[in-house]
Amino acid sequence: MTGLLTARPLPARSKAFDLMFAGALFVSAGFLGLAYAQLGGVVGLAMVFPLIWRRTHPEAVFFAVSALAVLQWLANVQLQPGNIGLLVALYAISVYGDIRFSRIALGIGGLGVLMATSRYYASSDWREQLTIMVALGALVFGVWAIGERRRTRGLYVAQLEERAVQAERTRDRESKLAVSAERTRIAREIHDVVAHGLSIMIVQADGGLYAADQSPEAAKKALATIGDTGRASLTEMRKMLGLLKADEQNELDPNQPRPQPGVSSLPELIENVREAGLSVDYQVTGTPRDLPALLGLTAYRIVQEGLTNTLKHAGPGAQTSVSLDFGRDLLTVVVTDDGRGGGVAPSSEPGHGLVGMLQRASVSGGTVNAGPKAGGGYEVIAKLPYNLPNGGVA
Structure with a gap:
């Protein structure tokens, strides 16, 4: 009063x-x-x-x-x-x-x-x-x-x-949160691009060094693959950094569609990994369907991270399989290998790649289970529902 x-x-x-x-x-x-x-x-x-x-x-x-x-x-x-x-x-x-x-x-x-x-x-x-x-x-x-x-x-x-x-305050706060989320997403994309590209380049460099004396043609092929992978990764990373640079002049709009890889891009990804020397078996079961951009990107990045981990840790000669099962209510993505870790020391903490997979799946309303298989090897199983958390339907 x-x-x-x-x-x-x-x-x-x-x-x-x-x-x-x-x-x-x-x-x-x-x-x-x-x-x-x-x-x-x-x-x-x-x-x-x-x-x-x-x-x-x-x-x-x-x-x-x-x-x-x-x-x-x-x-x-x-x-x-x-x-x-x-x-x-x-x-x-x-x-x-x-x-x-x-x-x-x-x-x-x-x-x-x-x-x-x-x-x-x-x-x-x-x-x-x-x-x-x-x-x-x-x-x-x-x-x-x-x-x-x-x-x-x-x-x-x-x-x-x-x-x-x-x-107005709420709108500004939500806008800042959206920009922060978009920046986090772009940072995760850059991590996936760089980690995958470097893994292929390291494998090719090791293989080229080993074959330099005995098979110069194989060494040249390895060097060509390193160059192609590096240029492709650099181009994609520049696109991501361009988005961040654009944010300095205009606020990022998370609703604005941006070209992103999806399930349809998986054959090209797997072919690049095969050229790096990894044997990959790719299978699709069920009836393929159009997926939302977020869900398709999530599936693509999970497969990419699974193959990157295989290149890093499975060791030479590892057999890898990638399978997509289009079920009635959800898409199941499985990436598995029979390698033994290639001498990599185990870690008690999950790597950034696994954390990224868990976060991506969580945003899409799905789950990811990753761990060693009985008898050797590693397995990643992701279950991604078509019904998105916000009520959207694929």
């Missing part, structure tokens, strides 16, 4: 208007009252003067003007033009004052009607007194009701403005 002496902030233009308004009443009502009665005119001037602060201190102004009206009643001074200040103060407290003080002011206004009727119209018959009482009461209540309606409308407008500001 706002205190009686607590000033409301008010623009300079409004202060100037209040001063001019009170001054006009002071001149027109106050001096007019001086012409009829000296004491009444002084009281009338005193009732108009506080209206300068009617918006900054509405409660104090109303109670001050009401006290002067009681003094006028006790002194048996006739009603003066300055009594208009009572209605102005009542309107001000109903618009700008605390709502509880506003209701108290209405009660005081009703009591003032009874006091004025009993004192100033005592000589009239009861019918005339009743008519005057009803008229004055309607005037007091009407002024208060108009002010209360303006207060309610002002609060409604203030709520709308606050909601608009809150909606």
